[in-house]
Amino acid sequence: MSGQAKEAPPRRPPFGLSGEAWLRILAPTIIGLLVLGGWEWVVRVHDIPPYVLPGPVLIAETLVRDWTPLSASLLVTLKITALALLVAASLGLLLAVLFAQSRVVELSLFPYAVILQVTPIVAIAPLIIIWVNDITLSLLICAWIVAFFPILSNTTVGLNSTDHNLLDLFRLYRASRWQVLWRLRLPSAMPYFLSGLRISGGLALIGAIVAEFVAGTGGSASGLAYRILEAGYQLQIPRMFAALVLVSVTGIAIFLALSLVSHLLLRRWHESAMGHGERR
Amino acid sequence: MSAAPLVSLRAVAKRYATGTLAVRGVDLDIDAGDFVALLGPSGCGKSTLLRMVAGLAAPTGGSILWPGGAAAAKDIGFVFQEPTLMPWATALANVALPLELAGMGRAEAAERAAAMLARVELKGFEAAYPRALSGGMRMRVSIARALVTRPRLLMMDEPFAALDEITRFRLNNDLLRLWEAERFTVLFVTHSVFESVYLARRIVVMAARPGRIEADLPIDAAYPRGEDFRTSAAYAAHCRGVSQALGHAMAVHAG
Ligand SMILES: Nc1ncnc2c1ncn2[C@@H]1O[C@H](COP(=O)(O)OP(=O)(O)OP(=O)(O)O)[C@@H](O)[C@H]1O
Ligand SMILES: [Mg+2]
Numbered sequence: 001m002s003g004q005a006k007e008a009p010p011r012r013p014p015f016g017l018s019g020e021a022w023l024r025i026l027a028p029t030i031i032g033l034l035v036l037g038g039w040e041w042v043v044r045v046h047d048i049p050p051y052v053l054p055g056p057v058l059i060a061e062t063l064v065r066d067w068t069p070l071s072a073s074l075l076v077t078l079k080i081t082a083l084a085l086l087v088a089a090s091l092g093l094l095l096a097v098l099f100a101q102s103r104v105v106e107l108s109l110f111p112y113a114v115i116l117q118v119t120p121i122v123a124i125a126p127l128i129i130i131w132v133n134d135i136t137l138s139l140l141i142c143a144w145i146v147a148f149f150p151i152l153s154n155t156t157v158g159l160n161s162t163d164h165n166l167l168d169l170f171r172l173y174r175a176s177r178w179q180v181l182w183r184l185r186l187p188s189a190m191p192y193f194l195s196g197l198r199i200s201g202g203l204a205l206i207g208a209i210v211a212e213f214v215a216g217t218g219g220s221a222s223g224l225a226y227r228i229l230e231a232g233y234q235l236q237i238p239r240m241f242a243a244l245v246l247v248s249v250t251g252i253a254i255f256l257a258l259s260l261v262s263h264l265l266l267r268r269w270h271e272s273a274m275g276h277g278e279r280r
Numbered sequence: 281m282s283a284a285p286l287v288s289l290r291a292v293a294k295r296y297a298t299g300t301l302a303v304r305g306v307d308l309d310i311d312a313g314d315f316v317a318l319l320g321p322s323g324c325g326k327s328t329l330l331r332m333v334a335g336l337a338a339p340t341g342g343s344i345l346w347p348g349g350a351a352a353a354k355d356i357g358f359v360f361q362e363p364t365l366m367p368w369a370t371a372l373a374n375v376a377l378p379l380e381l382a383g384m385g386r387a388e389a390a391e392r393a394a395a396m397l398a399r400v401e402l403k404g405f406e407a408a409y410p411r412a413l414s415g416g417m418r419m420r421v422s423i424a425r426a427l428v429t430r431p432r433l434l435m436m437d438e439p440f441a442a443l444d445e446i447t448r449f450r451l452n453n454d455l456l457r458l459w460e461a462e463r464f465t466v467l468f469v470t471h472s473v474f475e476s477v478y479l480a481r482r483i484v485v486m487a488a489r490p491g492r493i494e495a496d497l498p499i500d501a502a503y504p505r506g507e508d509f510r511t512s513a514a515y516a517a518h519c520r521g522v523s524q525a526l527g528h529a530m531a532v533h534a535g
Contacts, residue, residue, distance in 0.1 A: 169360075
């Protein structure tokens with residue numbers, strides 16, 4: 001047919017090569033280097049003792065020197081975070097599906113999910129640690145409580161915001177409840193679920209750290225929070241900073257990893273996964 | 281004179297839960313193989329009527345009968361004003377959906393969907409996602425999906441209203457070509473006098489508040505209709521007649 005060219009698919013600008021993309025990477029990097037340099041300079045010029053404020057170079061040295069205990073603790077914290085996120089994601093998804101299937105279930109359970117969300121985790125953590133004998137398990141529960149809600153609420157919104165016309169279409173073809181859920185509601189909710197997951201990733205880490213602060217226990221399987229506490233007691237401030245750096249880097253890494261997962265899953269069809277230029 | 285109609289509306293009424301009386305006292309017979317346009321001002325209940333015939337809404341009064349048997353009530357294709365495609369699925373998967381929902385195997389459904397895409401001039405776009413298609417192409421996918429089950433009745437609710445005129449003319453012609461080849465029944469809602477005269481064999485004009493049928497006009501021009509018809513004196517005369525009926529319908533409402 002003539003004029004087919006008129007309807008050719010629109011082309012996207014090549015991903016990540018624009019000046020805008022470079023600016024996004026370069027500008028924060030330069031700022032970061034300037035701040036670190038200034039910090040180091042202030043510490044050296046004013047001869048600030050390391051137990052008050054260690055310079056970035058000393059922190060980096062400490063990170064390398066104490067890598068063995070720190071990385072062991074990092075692994076513990078990571079394990080708790082990952083496990084909590086996994087449980088939060090599967091349970092949140094499952095409960096959201098249940099909510100979408102039955103209004104009664106949603107109305108009776110959602111308020112409790114909100115209560116769980118608004119109660120500060122520092123306030124519940126001691127109780128959980130007392131009730132649950134196992135420290136690792138109680139940390140896991142705390143991290144889960146914090147990570148659970150964004151996934152549940154986001155996915156619930158996603159399941160309920162399915163396109164009305166598409167729902168009508170499925171009804172027209174007499175689709176079963178299961179077909180509507182599996183082929184329509186769940187895919188529609190996917191972007192919502194993934195953005196919930198991205199929020200929850202960082203929260204799970206915070207939950208795990210906060211709970212360990214409250215627990216304040218050491219032992220063989222202690223996480224990064226305990227390293228920070230311990231270094232504080234012993235006035236090993238550079239080590240404290242090194243552990244802190246690890247926590248931040250871990251949080252950033254989790255966020256980036258989940259963003260990448262989200263991008264890969266949605267890039268072919270969802271607005272949020274389009275190129276940088278089209279994002280706000 | 282002819283066989284029983286495909287579908288018969290008898291004193292059909294619809295009052296929404298909000299209290300709005302969307303349509304009242306609608307009597308309408310639609311013959312198998314006919315091309316019927318439903319024309320009327322905004323809010324006169326065209327969509328409501330269509331949704332009731334499709335079984336997506338229940339009438340609150342009167343009845344909708346299928347003289348040929350209840351199976352015909354399920355043998356329906358529907359095209360919405362928006363293409364209404366699943367954005368996460370390819371064009372092929374979107375078109376295959378009705379077949380798969382009906383329990384057809386994946387391979388066979390894909391084969392038929394591909395054949396249907398070719399019929400709406402979208403060969404080669406099977407693997408494209410809706411986001412990568414133009415508005416006109418998306419609407420073609422939507423039409424292919426509605427026709428893939430070979431329904432006896434195709435219902436379209438202002439399907440081309442959101443498209444530019446050039447694309448709309450092309451899709452009008454493509455729709456006519458498909459209809460002439462297969463002679464399914466079409467019930468086509470539109471705001472446009474010109475579009476309805478170009479396409480339909482019969483135009484049902486509705487008036488608002490409450491929605492009802494105001495005029496029922498045959499358009500007896502022969503098919504195939506093409507660009508010649510669009511510029512003919514007969515076309516202009518029909519448009520004038522339909523415009524008058526529509527003007528009358530709207531005057532009745534105002535008075
Ligand atoms: N779900 C609904 N609930 C309540 N009132 C409704 C609903 N759908 C439509 N109506 C009302 O019923 C009347 C007819 O609406 P309908 O959408 O059928 O009109 P229409 O002829 O298709 O209009 P348009 O040309 O703008 O699409 C309107 O007054 C509208 O406000
Ligand atoms: Mg309408």
